Amino acid sequence: MTHILLICKKELKSYFASPIAYLLMAFFGLLFGFAFYTATRDFVRFSFQSQMMGQAQPMNVNEQIIRPLLGFASTIALFLVPMITMRLIAEEKRTGTIELLMTSPVKDYEIIIGKWFGAIVLYACILGMSMINIAMLFLWGKPDLKPVLIGYLGLLLQGGCLLAIGTFISTTTKNQIIAGGVTFFVCLLFWLLSWFTAFDSGVVSQVINYLSIVTHMDNFQKGVLDSKDVVFYLSMIFFSLFMTSRAMDSLRWRA
Amino acid sequence: MIKVEGLTKRYARTVAVNDISFEVEKGQIVGFLGPNGAGKTTTMRILTGFLPATQGKASVAGFDVHESPMEVKKRIGYLPETPPLYPEMEVSEYLEYAGQLKGITTGDIKRRTDDAIGRCSLGEVRSKLIGKLSKGYRQRVGIAQAIIHNPDVLILDEPTSGLDPKQIIEIRELLRALSGEHTIILSTHILSEVEHSCERVIIISQGKLVAQDSVANLTNRLRGSEAVALEVAPVEGRPAATEVQQRLEQVSGVSRVMMKDARDGRLVFEVESLQGRQIRSELARTVVNAGWNLNELRPVGLSLEDIFLQLTGAEQKDEQEGGKK
Numbered sequence: 001m002t003h004i005l006l007i008c009k010k011e012l013k014s015y016f017a018s019p020i021a022y023l024l025m026a027f028f029g030l031l032f033g034f035a036f037y038t039a040t041r042d043f044v045r046f047s048f049q050s051q052m053m054g055q056a057q058p059m060n061v062n063e064q065i066i067r068p069l070l071g072f073a074s075t076i077a078l079f080l081v082p083m084i085t086m087r088l089i090a091e092e093k094r095t096g097t098i099e100l101l102m103t104s105p106v107k108d109y110e111i112i113i114g115k116w117f118g119a120i121v122l123y124a125c126i127l128g129m130s131m132i133n134i135a136m137l138f139l140w141g142k143p144d145l146k147p148v149l150i151g152y153l154g155l156l157l158q159g160g161c162l163l164a165i166g167t168f169i170s171t172t173t174k175n176q177i178i179a180g181g182v183t184f185f186v187c188l189l190f191w192l193l194s195w196f197t198a199f200d201s202g203v204v205s206q207v208i209n210y211l212s213i214v215t216h217m218d219n220f221q222k223g224v225l226d227s228k229d230v231v232f233y234l235s236m237i238f239f240s241l242f243m244t245s246r247a248m249d250s251l252r253w254r255a
Numbered sequence: 256m257i258k259v260e261g262l263t264k265r266y267a268r269t270v271a272v273n274d275i276s277f278e279v280e281k282g283q284i285v286g287f288l289g290p291n292g293a294g295k296t297t298t299m300r301i302l303t304g305f306l307p308a309t310q311g312k313a314s315v316a317g318f319d320v321h322e323s324p325m326e327v328k329k330r331i332g333y334l335p336e337t338p339p340l341y342p343e344m345e346v347s348e349y350l351e352y353a354g355q356l357k358g359i360t361t362g363d364i365k366r367r368t369d370d371a372i373g374r375c376s377l378g379e380v381r382s383k384l385i386g387k388l389s390k391g392y393r394q395r396v397g398i399a400q401a402i403i404h405n406p407d408v409l410i411l412d413e414p415t416s417g418l419d420p421k422q423i424i425e426i427r428e429l430l431r432a433l434s435g436e437h438t439i440i441l442s443t444h445i446l447s448e449v450e451h452s453c454e455r456v457i458i459i460s461q462g463k464l465v466a467q468d469s470v471a472n473l474t475n476r477l478r479g480s481e482a483v484a485l486e487v488a489p490v491e492g493r494p495a496a497t498e499v500q501q502r503l504e505q506v507s508g509v510s511r512v513m514m515k516d517a518r519d520g521r522l523v524f525e526v527e528s529l530q531g532r533q534i535r536s537e538l539a540r541t542v543v544n545a546g547w548n549l550n551e552l553r554p555v556g557l558s559l560e561d562i563f564l565q566l567t568g569a570e571q572k573d574e575q576e577g578g579k580k
Contacts, residue, residue, distance in 0.1 A: 006355050010341075017343040100339035100400070103303040104356040105328040252307055 003106050007114025008121065011088070015122050024080055024122075029129035035072045036133040039065045061143040062223065066134065070151040070221045073130055074214065077123075077159050078187040084122055085166025086180030088115045089248075093174045098251070108248045112241055116160075116167050123159045127152065147223020154220020157233035161213055162187055164240035171247040190214065256281045256408060256438045257302065261311035264297050264462075271297040273462040274311070279455075281407075284434045286453035286470075287442035294462040295442040296336060299410050302440075303333045316407050329358060332406035332437075336413050338397025342386030346377055346396055349385055350403055357404040367403055375399040375429060391422035395429070402433065409433065411441040415448060427452050483535055484515070485524045486551035487542060494547055496522050506541050508532035521550065 015021040043064050050057040092098040101111050137143050166183040173179050193212035196205075209215055213236070216229040257279040264272040272294040279285050287295050300306040302313055304324040312319060318326040341349060350368045359367050372381050375395045380388060385396060394414065401409055414430070415423045430439065430452050443449060449456050450470060457467040466473065487499055496517055503512045508528050516523035528534040535552060542549045 003356065006352065010352055013348075014341065014343055095339075095341075096335055096337045097339040097341060099305055099333070099335040100353060101356070103305050103328055103331065103333045103335075104353075105325045105358055106356055107325075252305070 003110040004114040004117065007101075007106075007111060008117040011115055011118025012121055015084075015118070020083065021122055021125070024083060025126050025129050028076060028080065028126045029132070031076055032069070032073060032130045033133060035069055036065075036130075039069055040137075061137055061141045062147050065137065066143060066148055066151065067221050067223075069130070069133075070155065071217070073127065073155055074158055074217045074221075075191070077155065077162065078191055079184070080123065080126060081159065081162040081166050081187055082180040082183035084119050085163055085170050085183055086176045088119060088167050088170040090170045090173050090176045090179040093251075094176070102252070108245050109241075112167065112244045112248065116164055116241060116244075119163045119167065120156070120160050123163060124156060127155055127159070144223070150223050150225050151220055153225070154217050154229070157220075157230065157237075158213055158217050161233050161236045161240070162190075164237045164244070168240050168244040168247060171244050171251070256283075257313075257315050257440065259298075259302070259311070259313045262298065262301060262308050262313055263310040264294070264301060264306065265309040270462050272301070272308075272459075275459065275462075275464045276311075277457050277464065277467050279438055279440060281438055282435070283455060284430065284439045284441070284453045285455045285457060286449035287440055287457050287459070288446065288449055289442075289444065289459040289465075291444055293459045295459065296412055297462075298459070299333070299412050299440070299442060303331055303410055304328055305333075329404070330407045332401030332404065332409045334397045334401045334409075334411045334414060336416070338393055339400070340385045340393055340396060342384065344385055345382050346385060346388070347372065347381045349396065350399055353400040354403040359404055367405075371399040371403040374402065374432070376425075391418050391425070394418060394422070394426065398426070398429065402437070405436075407438060409437045409439045409441075411439065413443055414441055415443065415445070423448075481528045481532075481534070482555045483526045483528070483538060484551065484553045484555050485526055485538060485542070486549075487522045487524070488520060488548040488550045489522065490548065494545070499542075499547070500524065502541060502545060503538065506534060506537050508534045508537065525555065 043059070043061070046057075046064075047059050050059070089098070092101065134148060138145075162183075165186055166179075169183045169186065170176075170179040173182075190211070190213040193208050194215045196208070210232075213233075216232050219226045219229050257277075259278070260276050262272055262275045263270070275294075275298060287298070289295050297306065301308045302315060302320060304320055304327055307321060312321075314320060315327045316330045318330070320327050341352075344352070347368055350371055351364050354364050354367050354371075355361070372378055375398055377392070377395055377399060380392055385393065388396065394417075398411070398414065401411065411430075415426050418426065427448075430441070433439065434452075441448075441453070453470060455467065455469050456473055458465045485503070487494075489495075496514060499522055500512050500514060503509060503524060503526060509526055510529045511527040513525045513527075514522070515525050526534065526538060535554065539549060539552055
């Protein structure tokens with residue numbers, strides 16, 4: 001456990017020692033801020049209009065602002081993840097620092113979980129930028145807190161899942177660009193899976209649809225905590241990290 | 256301390272290490288010598304648990320490398336060919352990280368870091384970024400990383416490669432200072448390195464063990480034979496170089512005649528004798544009796560360099576001949 005924390009801390013230091021962490025946080029903050037602005041503007045306009053018409057429509061901050069924003073954030077995450085994970089192990093392989101890790105009395109799983117944990121904390125920091133905007137809603141409105149928390153939990157689980165896949169891909173190459181590119185492609189693929197199969201009802205489509213990482217976000221966005229989705233994300237994380245440990249082991253045999 | 260038996264490492268097409276066996280006693284400094292690509296790094300990587308062996312056994316401090324890698328890793332300090340450094344970290348920060356990876360507790364880490372910094376004289380740069388350090392300092396940070404947890408065994412892969420002469424001397428002194436408490440294996444392809452800092456040499460070439468002995472023994476082993484530099488000055492193109500060479504080869508006790516130089520009307524040969532044979536007087540007589548001018552006749556000592564070339568060169572010849580068959 002101490003090793004996991006040690007490696008996690010080191011990864012975070014590396015992220016924050018380079019501009020990458022700040023850049024990702026700034027860009028995400030900017031994009032999310034823009035989306036937030038559009039969503040609230042429309043919301044306010046709509047509520048004025050319905051008041052002027054004299055017939056008040058039922059309005060809900062959670063449903064009309066937060067839910068689409070969470071969906072927006074989950075899409076942006078597809079772009080963030082490759083940039084976070086591409087260096088994780090690929091860089092250590094290229095510079096040879098992997099030899100330090102693999103000749104120290106540290107277990108493979110400690111290295112992998114430590115690195116993945118570091119990536120998740122950075123990802124959480126990036127997501128944290130959106131809280132500035134969400135906090136405003138709480139200051140001047142009365143949204144429900146629980147669906148917001150569940151939504152963020154969903155974002156974290158989805159992120160953890162994609163980050164685990166990214167960690168695996170980063171283990172298989174020395175080249176950061178390739179690691180990033182392939183991760184990006186895989187993220188997109190998982191995203192698109194849900195498009196192709198949304199209206200099919202065959203078994204194959206159902207399975208493919210189930211595998212799409214994005215579809216499992218829907219419930220979280222609604223503020224519904226379904227154990228089915230949690231189990232899906234956790235098992236995907238476990239599977240990806242397991243694959244990573246196999247890939248690490250194969251470094252030894254092939255190197 | 257280190258025991259290697261029948262170690263073999265095969266890659267898809269090549270055999271990097273072929274049936275190597277050796278032992279290293281506690282407290283010894285052993286030089287691992289061989290041309291580039293001989294299998295030094297592979298052997299070291301197997302010892303450190305970075306690579307598994309295809310066949311054979313290796314154990315460090317009584318623990319088998321394959322069966323209890325954690326125990327072995329705790330007892331080994333390893334400096335790979337390129338020091339495993341993170342350029343974005345400060346020296347002391349990096350050493351603390353490396354130390355904790357190797358199992359030093361948080362309470363102990365400051366003291367151990369200071370100790371390693373002191374021993375490798377890194378005091379001046381302790382709060383500098385590693386990326387900004389010179390090659391010599393980086394190498395020393397690499398060594399500090401290897402000794403921080405006070406391991407029984409130090410494995411250093413070319414610790415002096417790419418350093419300038421002053422830095423090489425500094426590293427040598429550092430190694431000498433460390434040798435008391437640690438068993439050290441260092442690899443190098445530079446022979447003077449071994450003559451300076453090692454007690455024993457293990458020479459490998461093309462994955463095979465060619466010789467292992469103490470440095471003194473190895474040099475003595477071939478001291479029995481002598482090498483002579485011989486200069487003959489022909490008059491008006493007589494005699495021809497080939498003629499001289501043939502005549503010299505016929506002298507009893509001569510094992511090899513090499514043409515070294517043929518400029519300005521001088522023919523320079525290097526003649527090596529068979530084991531335990533004195534050939535100088537016989538050579539002189541041969542040249543003079545043939546009526547040629549003998550300009551110079553001078554013994555040349557066989558250096559470790561020559562021994563090395565003889566050992567590894569012979570090996571390569573065998574290999575080529577084997578290939579032809």
